[in-house]
Amino acid sequence: MKTVEEIKAAILAAVPGAGVTVVQNPGPAAQHSLLLDAAHAVAVAKFLRDDAELNLDFLSNVTGVDWPDKEIAEKVKVTKQVEKEVDGALTTVEETVEETRKHVQPGYLEVVYHLFSMEKKHGPVVLRMRTGNRSDQVTLPSFTPVWRSADFQEREVFDLYGVVFEGHPDLRRILMWDEFKDHPMRKDYVDPDDFEYEPTAHDEVLKRAQAHQEKVAAAMEAGQ
Amino acid sequence: MLGEGILKGLAETARNFAGSFVSKERLTTVQYPEERAPAIEASRVFPFLVYDGPEWEAGLRCVACQICEKECPPKCIYIEKSKDKKPDYVGKLQIYPARFDIDVSVCMSCQICVEVCPFEAIKMDTEFELATDDRFGGLLHDRKSLAKSNEYYHTIHPTEAAEVDARLAEEKAKVEEKARAAAAAAAAKAAEAPKSEAPKTGEGTEAQ
Amino acid sequence: MSELELESWNRPPVVDMDGDLLEVAMGPHHPSTHGVFRMDVALDGEKIVKLKPVFGYLHRNHEKLGEGNSYLASMPYTDRLDYICSMTNNWAYAVAVEKLAGQEVPERAEYVRVIVGELTRVQNHALSVGFLIQDMGASGTPLMYAFKARENILDLFESLSGSRMMCNYFRFGGLRVDPTAEWLDRTRQVVAELPQFVDEFEQLLVSNEILMARTQGVGVLPKELARNAGATGPVLRASGINYDIRKVDHYGIYDRFSFKVPLGEHGDVYDRFMIRLLELRQSIEILEQALKDIPGGPVMDPKAKIRNFRPKAGEAYGRIEAPKGELGFYLISDGGPNPYRYRVRPPSFVNLTTLEDMCLGHNVADVVLILGSIDIVLGEVDR
Numbered sequence: 001m002k003t004v005e006e007i008k009a010a011i012l013a014a015v016p017g018a019g020v021t022v023v024q025n026p027g028p029a030a031q032h033s034l035l036l037d038a039a040h041a042v043a044v045a046k047f048l049r050d051d052a053e054l055n056l057d058f059l060s061n062v063t064g065v066d067w068p069d070k071e072i073a074e075k076v077k078v079t080k081q082v083e084k085e086v087d088g089a090l091t092t093v094e095e096t097v098e099e100t101r102k103h104v105q106p107g108y109l110e111v112v113y114h115l116f117s118m119e120k121k122h123g124p125v126v127l128r129m130r131t132g133n134r135s136d137q138v139t140l141p142s143f144t145p146v147w148r149s150a151d152f153q154e155r156e157v158f159d160l161y162g163v164v165f166e167g168h169p170d171l172r173r174i175l176m177w178d179e180f181k182d183h184p185m186r187k188d189y190v191d192p193d194d195f196e197y198e199p200t201a202h203d204e205v206l207k208r209a210q211a212h213q214e215k216v217a218a219a220m221e222a223g224q
Numbered sequence: 225m226l227g228e229g230i231l232k233g234l235a236e237t238a239r240n241f242a243g244s245f246v247s248k249e250r251l252t253t254v255q256y257p258e259e260r261a262p263a264i265e266a267s268r269v270f271p272f273l274v275y276d277g278p279e280w281e282a283g284l285r286c287v288a289c290q291i292c293e294k295e296c297p298p299k300c301i302y303i304e305k306s307k308d309k310k311p312d313y314v315g316k317l318q319i320y321p322a323r324f325d326i327d328v329s330v331c332m333s334c335q336i337c338v339e340v341c342p343f344e345a346i347k348m349d350t351e352f353e354l355a356t357d358d359r360f361g362g363l364l365h366d367r368k369s370l371a372k373s374n375e376y377y378h379t380i381h382p383t384e385a386a387e388v389d390a391r392l393a394e395e396k397a398k399v400e401e402k403a404r405a406a407a408a409a410a411a412a413k414a415a416e417a418p419k420s421e422a423p424k425t426g427e428g429t430e431a432q
Numbered sequence: 433m434s435e436l437e438l439e440s441w442n443r444p445p446v447v448d449m450d451g452d453l454l455e456v457a458m459g460p461h462h463p464s465t466h467g468v469f470r471m472d473v474a475l476d477g478e479k480i481v482k483l484k485p486v487f488g489y490l491h492r493n494h495e496k497l498g499e500g501n502s503y504l505a506s507m508p509y510t511d512r513l514d515y516i517c518s519m520t521n522n523w524a525y526a527v528a529v530e531k532l533a534g535q536e537v538p539e540r541a542e543y544v545r546v547i548v549g550e551l552t553r554v555q556n557h558a559l560s561v562g563f564l565i566q567d568m569g570a571s572g573t574p575l576m577y578a579f580k581a582r583e584n585i586l587d588l589f590e591s592l593s594g595s596r597m598m599c600n601y602f603r604f605g606g607l608r609v610d611p612t613a614e615w616l617d618r619t620r621q622v623v624a625e626l627p628q629f630v631d632e633f634e635q636l637l638v639s640n641e642i643l644m645a646r647t648q649g650v651g652v653l654p655k656e657l658a659r660n661a662g663a664t665g666p667v668l669r670a671s672g673i674n675y676d677i678r679k680v681d682h683y684g685i686y687d688r689f690s691f692k693v694p695l696g697e698h699g700d701v702y703d704r705f706m707i708r709l710l711e712l713r714q715s716i717e718i719l720e721q722a723l724k725d726i727p728g729g730p731v732m733d734p735k736a737k738i739r740n741f742r743p744k745a746g747e748a749y750g751r752i753e754a755p756k757g758e759l760g761f762y763l764i765s766d767g768g769p770n771p772y773r774y775r776v777r778p779p780s781f782v783n784l785t786t787l788e789d790m791c792l793g794h795n796v797a798d799v800v801l802i803l804g805s806i807d808i809v810l811g812e813v814d815r
Contacts, residue, residue: 027746027765028534057659058675061749061777063762112762114749114777118659118675124749149662151785160495175488175814185496229639236636237573252580264587266609268594295739297505334508334600339608340739348594 004032007054007125014047015040023128033112033126038140041129042167045146048115048125056115056125059143062153063114064161068134068187069107076101107134109163113143113150131163134186142168160185265381268335268348270328273370276313280371285345287312288321292337292346300330301337313392314399326370328354329363344388350380453481456796460489464567464800467810471787471799478795483788490814498774503529503604503741506774511598513776514812516559519552519589520754522602527683528750528761529604533743535736540729541606542685546722547619548592548601549752550715554626555582556755557666557708557715558633564705564804565637568646574636581629584622591615605736616723623719630712638706647701651790651802654699661785665757666711667806670696670703677753688725689718704805742769756780756807776815780808 002010008020011034019037036044048056079096109131116123131138142165143150154165155174162183165171173180182189193212243250254261277283293301304323312318337346349372356362378385459470468489474482494513498506510525511518523545530537537545562578586596592611593601601608611619637643653663658671668675676693678686694710696703745767751760757779764773783806791799 025746027532027744027748029531029746029748031748059662060664060751060758060782061760061762061775063773063775065764065773114760114762118673121675121680126749147662148657148660149782149785151661152781173488175491177488184493227641229641229644233636233640236632240577252583264590266591266594291739295502295505297501297508332508333595333598335594336504336508336600 002054004034008034010051010054011044011047014051015043018044020044031124031126033128035128035130038129041141042143042146045127045143049146053120054125055117055119056123057147058116058118058123059113059147059149060116060124061112061114062143062150062157063112064157064163064185065110065112066134066161066186067107067110070105071102072105073100073102075099108132109134109138109161111140111154111157111163134162138162139164139166141166142171144168159183162186263350265383267350268333268338269352270331270333270349270354270365271326271337271346271370272349272372273324273367274345274347274374274377275371276374280368280373282310284320284367284371285313285343286321286324287318287343287345288324289342291340291342295336295340297334297336298330298332300327301325302327314396316399321367324367324370326365327363328365344392347377347381347384347388452476458796458799464804466563466803466808467813469803469808469810469813471803473796473799475796479793480791480796480799483791483799485784485787487810487813490810492815494815495774495776499770499772502769503743503771504738506771507602508598508600510776511600512811513778513815514754514756514759514780514809515597516809517552517556517755518597518599519548519601520752520759522599523549524750524752524754524759525761526602526604527752528748528763529743531750532746532748532763532765533604533741535605535733537606538730538733539685540610540727541731543722543726544607544611544731545602545684546686546689547719547726548589550719550722551585551588551619553715553755554712554719555585557712558582558629560755560804560807561633561637561705561708564701564801564807565643567800567804568643574633577629577633577636581626584625588615588619588622591618603732603736603738604741605733607731610731616726619719620723623716623723626716626719627713630709630716634709638709644702646798647705647801647805649698649700650794650798651701651805652699653786653790657786657789658699662782663757663786664779664783665753665755666704666707667757667783669693670707671699672697677751677758681751683752686718689721691715691718701801701805704807708807740769742767747773751777754779756809756812757783759812776812778812778815780806780810780812784808784813 004022008022011018011020018040021035023033023035025032048054075098077096078099079094081094111129113127113129114123115125115127129140131140140163142154144154144165145167151169152174154168155171157163158165158168158171159173159175160183172178176184184191193208193215240250245251274285275281275283276285288303288305290303290305293299293303302323302325303321306320306322309317309319333348335348338348354363374385374389377388454475456473456475457470458473459465460468462469465471468487470486470489472482472484472486473480492512494509497509501509507522507525510521513521529535558578558581562575565574566572589599589601590596592609592615593599653667653671655671655673658668659673663671664675664677672695674693674695677683679693691714694707694714696707743765745765747762747764749760749762751758758777759779760777762773762775762777763771766772787803787806790802794802
């Protein structure tokens with residue numbers, strides 16, 4: 001089977017202008033992936049499915065991954081004009097000072113696809129797509145018109161992560177009930193305070209259980 | 225002939241039905257609770273704490289290292305360390321658990337606590353008839369109800385208990401060997417010391 | 433792939449303008465839905481015109497628990513995914529973690545994995561066929577025959593791993609316990625009795641006219657739809673596509689055993705049922721070969737760590753041929769003791785995609801059979 005670079009070359013030959021980048025995967029498994037852009041994704045997917053050599057007709061797995069915003073603190077050496085006392089007189093001197101600069105790397109939601117070929121019996125080919133951010137730009141094209149097996153799995157990613165798939169025939173919640181509000185698999189999900197009695201609660205679970213018991217006791221007193 | 229397949233199937237069922245009256249292996253039902261299926265040695269239900277000797281508090285092997293509490297997947301173990309120490313099976317002073325609770329309604333019998341315990345203190349019991357009508361505390365087993373003797377451990381898992389005993393005896397023998405070697409070295413040093421002191425006193429009296 | 437074939441899943445939605453259609457919710461309290469599973473069915477007289485599966489009643493958020501627990505602590509949770517086949521669930525997870533961390537498994541451990549995995553396949557297929565016949569109305573007799581054979585296998589699992597169903601037996605780099613020679617002898621005895629059980633089962637069922645009338649031509653899954661919808665396992669092979677991950681991925685030591693992969697022609701319920709019986713026989717073949725050739729040696733990689741296991745940062749997707757289809761685990765590691773992302777690719781979940789297509793035009797009674805022939809376990813579908 002072709003390597004990731006060869007597949008990228010084949011995609012660029014068939015779908016010119018597609019934004020395809022290779023994402024290296026550190027670690028022993030060495031399953032490198034291709035990052036696609038949203039605009040050409042469906043065309044690339046159709047090419048991968050119908051190409052005579054690759055023939056990736058089996059979409060095995062659709063996974064959602066949540067990458068939250070990261071605050072990165074860097075130490076930067078900066079030359080600045082500093083006022084200092086030199087020999088009793090106030091002068092401006094140039095000095096190299098270390099400053100800590102913080103910036104927020106925006107997070108995104110990622111969807112990972114694993115493709116195999118039932119005809120040629122090779123694989124996996126890993127594709128990725130990333131959303132703009134985690135709050136308002138969460139739309140991605142759906143692969144359901146290309147591979148039907150994405151049907152339920154994309155619904156699950158929508159349900160648990162909040163990625164809206166354009167072109168999906170029936171996008172609604174699948175594992176949680178329809179009126180549920182939040183997206184449970186995100187890293188910043190706070191589960192509701194419907195705590196059950198747990199005799200061996202310890203650490204944060206114990207703190208939350210105590211807070212919950214106090215709230216329940218207060219509500220009962222107020223109700224009385 | 226139409227219906228031949230059905231007749232073949234009915235003949236099979238009839239053979240099994242008639243056979244269950246004559247052959248033991250065709251009658252596979254065990255009338256529980258009057259009869260019990262033969263117990264399998266390796267089976268595991270819920271954990272218990274092992275103690276050596278006649279007294280459970282003094283002989284408890286657990287030293288409250290809290291490794292089982294950390295590794296337990298559903299976090300059903302709750303340990304509080306004691307303030308004082310008591311001697312363990314080799315004589316070293318160790319802390320012990322002042323409180324060791326296992327919530328059996330949360331425990332999923334995975335046996336990871338047994339695997340990670342470095343002191344052979346927690347093992348799996350085979351007692352499964354534990355139903356109670358106290359919903360909130362009845363399935364919370366504390367230190368006293370969890371402590372069972374090493375002899376009991378031998379009755380439920382004989383091969384495993386024999387291996388554990390052999391390992392502990394080996395450890396104890398190694399510790400005793402080291403203690404004996406240390407004592408012999410100290411005794412050798414003490415034997416040398418009086419010899420080096422004797423000439424000094426002789427000189428002192430001479431100087432006087 | 434012609435646009436005509438793709439049309440089958442671009443159907444116009446069914447809208448009931450005159451109120452003629454009868455809407456029935458089959459489940460979640462239904463003895464034949466194989467767990468808490470609901471199907472919202474719209475009937476035109478007796479025929480089904482719309483079927484929407486609804487599940488999530490057994491959703492236990494296994495994937496988020498996996499992110500909070502260490503790698504080893506997730507192993508007992510994988511037992512509870514497809515709760516009938518706990519050993520193969522463990523195997524898939526162990527394969528994925530071993531790919532992630534680059535670990536090797538000793539040879540004896542691979543043989544025992546194959547033995548235990550194929551025993552799981554035997555008892556799963558026997559159970560699945562038994563439940564299918566039960567759904568047809570056979571009041572439990574073939575089911576109890578399957579259970580009798582299954583009890584012997586579960587007793588073997590209990591004496592090996594300590595528990596009948598939630599085995600927690602596999603570890604990363606090998607197995608937890610080395611089976612004794614006495615256990616292997618007992619396994620050989622059990623495997624020697626299995627062909628007689630399969631013969632009895634086949635005599636009871638295969639040429640039964642009622643069964644043939646009810647299952648032949650019912651719930652046909654066309655070949656191209658099966659391929660495109662990602663069906664795997666017996667469902668896919670009954671539609672005629674030769675894709676068995678044991679032969680494709682060459683994982684473990686399956687290359688050393690000679691076994692055949694049965695294929696169906698029509699893709700109906702009868703084919704799926706027969707494929708399971710044929711695969712049962714092939715599993716017995718593999719078991720006999722593995723039990724003959726098993727070598728001695730350790731069953732655990734000596735460098736493997738039980739506590740403080742931190743694989744290097746990276747990701748891996750590992751899959752096996754579970755009795756229900758392709759069971760895969762996708763793990764992203766950030767170098768810490770817990771995985772960053774822990775994903776289960778459940779075979780039953782993806783096989784359910786084409787339930788509606790298979791059921792259109794049939795009766796409610798046929799829906800029960802079609803669902804039984806896909807062989808779902810809700811623990812896996814909902815996780």
